[in-house]
Amino acid sequence: MSYKGVWILGEQEAGNIKSVSYELLKRGRELADKLGVELTAVMLGKKMARERLQELVYRGADKVIVVEDPALEYFLPDPYVNAMEILINRHRPEILIASATSTGRTVAPALAIRCNTGLTADCTGLDIDAENGNLIQTRPAIGGNILATIRTPNHRPQMATVRPHSNKPLDPDRHRTGRIINESVDPALLKSRTKRLEFKKNEDAGSNIQDAEIVIAGGKGFKKEENFRILHEVAALLGGAVGATRDAVDLGWATYPHQVGLSGKTISPKLYMGIGISGSVQHLAGIKTSENIIAVNNDPEAQIFRVADFGIVGDLFEVLPLIKQKLQAIKKQ
Amino acid sequence: MKIVVPIKQVPETNNVKMDPVTGTMVRDGVEPIINPLDLYAIEEGVLLKERIGGEVRALSMGPKKAILAIKEAIAMGCDDGILLSDRAFAGADTWATSYVLSQAIKKIGDYDLIICGERATDGDTGQVGPGIATWLDIPFATYINKIVEIRENSLVVERMVEDGYEILEIETPCLLTVVKEINYPRLPSLRRKQLARQIEIPVWGPADIEADTKNLGLKGSPTRVVKISTPQVTRNGKLLTPKNENEIEAAVDQLIEFLQGKEII
Numbered sequence: 001m002s003y004k005g006v007w008i009l010g011e012q013e014a015g016n017i018k019s020v021s022y023e024l025l026k027r028g029r030e031l032a033d034k035l036g037v038e039l040t041a042v043m044l045g046k047k048m049a050r051e052r053l054q055e056l057v058y059r060g061a062d063k064v065i066v067v068e069d070p071a072l073e074y075f076l077p078d079p080y081v082n083a084m085e086i087l088i089n090r091h092r093p094e095i096l097i098a099s100a101t102s103t104g105r106t107v108a109p110a111l112a113i114r115c116n117t118g119l120t121a122d123c124t125g126l127d128i129d130a131e132n133g134n135l136i137q138t139r140p141a142i143g144g145n146i147l148a149t150i151r152t153p154n155h156r157p158q159m160a161t162v163r164p165h166s167n168k169p170l171d172p173d174r175h176r177t178g179r180i181i182n183e184s185v186d187p188a189l190l191k192s193r194t195k196r197l198e199f200k201k202n203e204d205a206g207s208n209i210q211d212a213e214i215v216i217a218g219g220k221g222f223k224k225e226e227n228f229r230i231l232h233e234v235a236a237l238l239g240g241a242v243g244a245t246r247d248a249v250d251l252g253w254a255t256y257p258h259q260v261g262l263s264g265k266t267i268s269p270k271l272y273m274g275i276g277i278s279g280s281v282q283h284l285a286g287i288k289t290s291e292n293i294i295a296v297n298n299d300p301e302a303q304i305f306r307v308a309d310f311g312i313v314g315d316l317f318e319v320l321p322l323i324k325q326k327l328q329a330i331k332k333q
Numbered sequence: 334m335k336i337v338v339p340i341k342q343v344p345e346t347n348n349v350k351m352d353p354v355t356g357t358m359v360r361d362g363v364e365p366i367i368n369p370l371d372l373y374a375i376e377e378g379v380l381l382k383e384r385i386g387g388e389v390r391a392l393s394m395g396p397k398k399a400i401l402a403i404k405e406a407i408a409m410g411c412d413d414g415i416l417l418s419d420r421a422f423a424g425a426d427t428w429a430t431s432y433v434l435s436q437a438i439k440k441i442g443d444y445d446l447i448i449c450g451e452r453a454t455d456g457d458t459g460q461v462g463p464g465i466a467t468w469l470d471i472p473f474a475t476y477i478n479k480i481v482e483i484r485e486n487s488l489v490v491e492r493m494v495e496d497g498y499e500i501l502e503i504e505t506p507c508l509l510t511v512v513k514e515i516n517y518p519r520l521p522s523l524r525r526k527q528l529a530r531q532i533e534i535p536v537w538g539p540a541d542i543e544a545d546t547k548n549l550g551l552k553g554s555p556t557r558v559v560k561i562s563t564p565q566v567t568r569n570g571k572l573l574t575p576k577n578e579n580e581i582e583a584a585v586d587q588l589i590e591f592l593q594g595k596e597i598i
Binding site: 074076077078081101102103105106108109110112113114116117118119120121122140141142143144145146147148149150151152153154155192193194195196197198199200201202208210211214238255256257259262263264270271288292293294300305306307308309310311312313314318319322323326327330 | 588
């Protein structure tokens with residue numbers, strides 16, 4: 001039996017489908033159309049409401065495979081990897097893409113070993129080779145200094161994780177039709193050697209920089225911790241999250257979950273604003289795929305201006321309060 | 334507790350050259366260092382040893398000069414280390430790399446815990462840790478920012494995810510990949526540096542780890558780097574240099590207009 005079809009691994013939380021799933025559907029739809037094959041969304045969970053699964057069809061899936069089991073309520077490596085391995089062996093898709101989230105980047109590498117196939121991490125581009133139908137995977141590496149094009153010529157499925165927010169989700173089309181299929185997996189194979197005891201949600205709402213549409217980040221230019229407060233205020237006005245450079249984190253002005261860059265998080269928000277950040281290679285590696293980049297720095301030679309769509313050379317202590325004031329004025333209107 | 338820490342030697346600078354033919358990295362002429370994110374794995378291993386006793390062994394696959402990385406790990410507190418080095422290992426992707434490291438760990442045999450860095454700063458995949466655990470068929474957990482408790486046959490750990498922290502209990506032996514938040518890596522002491530200099534580092538090849546040669550190196554790797562390009566980073570954006578208060582205000586107005594134009598506000 002040969003390998004056919006494109007799969008995306010959707011993600012859910014408490015039965016709600018996460019938006020990264022819809023981003024994957026957009027990528028998957030393009031690939032499936034080029035190959036002329038079906039696009040399947042796979043959802044694992046405890047209980048998935050029919051209308052939520054239907055949304056996956058509206059947003060591009062031809063078929064939804066859902067496996068429901070209490071062991072799949074939360075992401076844990078053993079049950080997720082086992083379930084996916086079983087499904088892959090059952091249906092043999094030629095391509096499987098997952099999101100490069102904490103879930104996707106954990107389940108995919110284990111699955112690639114199980115299925116004896118290649119995996120390309122954190123792709124920003126996916127395409128199909130018109131000649132042979134192979135998946136062409138593009139990803140930044142070495143701190144974003146190079147773009148590598150990678151193929152998996154002889155192993156199936158071809159697997160990739162895709163950088164979250166590197167593309168928009170597909171808008172729903174309520175006329176689309178598709179099949180929703182419940183599949184079962186032997187519960188004995190969903191046993192986990194890891195138990196989830198508890199979950200501590202981040203109280204600090206501004207720290208989820210990876211999911212945020214807007215991230216405003218600060219660096220050494222802020223001079224001291226107290227000065228970081230205005231960054232939080234502007235972030236709140238924009239409905240965004242607060243990021244920080246490695247220096248700012250090492251100085252204790254922000255905690256590690258806020259750190260952007262090579263030794264922190266790679267982000268692709270709709271808007272990234274770097275304030276008082278010179279733009280080290282390591283920091284820029286974490287922001288390069290942002291849709292819009294704004295920079296404020298008093299040094300006209302600052303590297304961050306090279307990647308900025310809009311920059312102001314000026315003292316952040318003069319510029320940022322003005323930005324705050326103008327945003328407040330707009331909010332009042 | 335018997336701990337193994339797989340580490341990677343990476344180029345120091347970001348001006349790395351790529352071989353246009355094989356698509357792999359040219360390592361000549363670039364100062365090699367331990368992957369900065371592996372220092373947290375080493376430190377956590379050494380901290381655990383200091384707390385409850387045991388031994389920590391560093392393991393690396395790479396060229397001969399990766400012995401320096403192992404010596405540095407010993408200088409930080411690891412008891413010893415093993416280098417996996419052979420022409421046949423060269424050009425491996427994460428699949429083939431995790432195979433070789435897992436074979437070496439099987440050979441070591443007796444271990445309770447494997448600690449990896451979150452990812453390497455050059456390849457930036459984070460795939461080798463989960464890969465090793467899968468080859469060994471042991472439980473694993475990624476993005477660990479804290480080891481909360483050590484139990485008889487398990488560990489309680491905290492895992493950093495996008496919107497918070499999971500508290501997990503994981504059976505041992507297991508593999509953890511750790512994030513920067515977990516500790517502050519120490520600097521090697523002079524005494525340990527001297528000690529590291531004297532320690533002989535065994536170098537293992539495919540036969541030593543009973544590796545299936547078809548799984549090794551570039552030949553054994555399912556993925557192929559087919560092209561390397563240097564992305565254009567300059568966006569040629571608008572840059573304003575206001576000279577006085579009025580100009581600053583005008584610049585900020587333009588910034589707000591930019592945001593409105595992009596429908597961000």
